[in-house]
Amino acid sequence: MRVRFVNVDGTIRFRFRCHRRPLDDVALARPVEVAAQTGPWVAPDSEKAKKNPLPADKKTIEQGEKVAKINCVSCHGPLGKGNGPAAVALNPKPADWTSKRVQDEPDGEIFWKITTGRGAMPSWRHLPENDRWALVRYIRTLAGK
Numbered sequence: 001m002r003v004r005f006v007n008v009d010g011t012i013r014f015r016f017r018c019h020r021r022p023l024d025d026v027a028l029a030r031p032v033e034v035a036a037q038t039g040p041w042v043a044p045d046s047e048k049a050k051k052n053p054l055p056a057d058k059k060t061i062e063q064g065e066k067v068a069k070i071n072c073v074s075c076h077g078p079l080g081k082g083n084g085p086a087a088v089a090l091n092p093k094p095a096d097w098t099s100k101r102v103q104d105e106p107d108g109e110i111f112w113k114i115t116t117g118r119g120a121m122p123s124w125r126h127l128p129e130n131d132r133w134a135l136v137r138y139i140r141t142l143a144g145k
């Protein structure tokens, strides 16, 4: 068996040949980056302190629900439990929005996490700020469900 390591665009590529079978290629994500993303995820204090500029009214909550249905349910699930169809392959799993852990975070922290993303959780910076605050209002309605 012959093993070669080739760096291609920051990924590591393993090439190996066993008993004259064809070459198999396995591309792996950089291990260091993955390890750095498994610890606690905490927003800076200045971000935690930011207040939600939108009221918790029906219009805002419906806006948040609509944005979540389009962008988030594939991973977070239709009820925000973190069990959408795309969650199967993910580790860490998408957060359970109904959980005490998430609900105990201030609005500013949830907003910041939606904005910045981490690992498999995409950054939603490109969504209008208004939509991201509406998402936070919607997530609040799922507490304990």
Ligand code: HEC
Binding pocket: 037, 041, 067, 068, 071, 072, 073, 074, 075, 076, 086, 090, 092, 093, 094, 095, 101, 102, 105, 110, 113, 114, 118, 119, 120, 121, 122, 124, 135
């Ligand atoms: C591709 C899958 C995926 C999609 C789509 C996705 N998320 Fe996530 N989300 C994750 C994963 C995975 C985590 C856990 C990240 C971690 O802990 O490192 C996460 C974590 C979070 C958290 C952090 C909760 C906490 O307190 O730790 C929030 C809030 C969140 N997502 C909101 C959203 C919103 C809102 C959307 C849609 C606009 C969304 N996510 C779309 C995968 C996804």
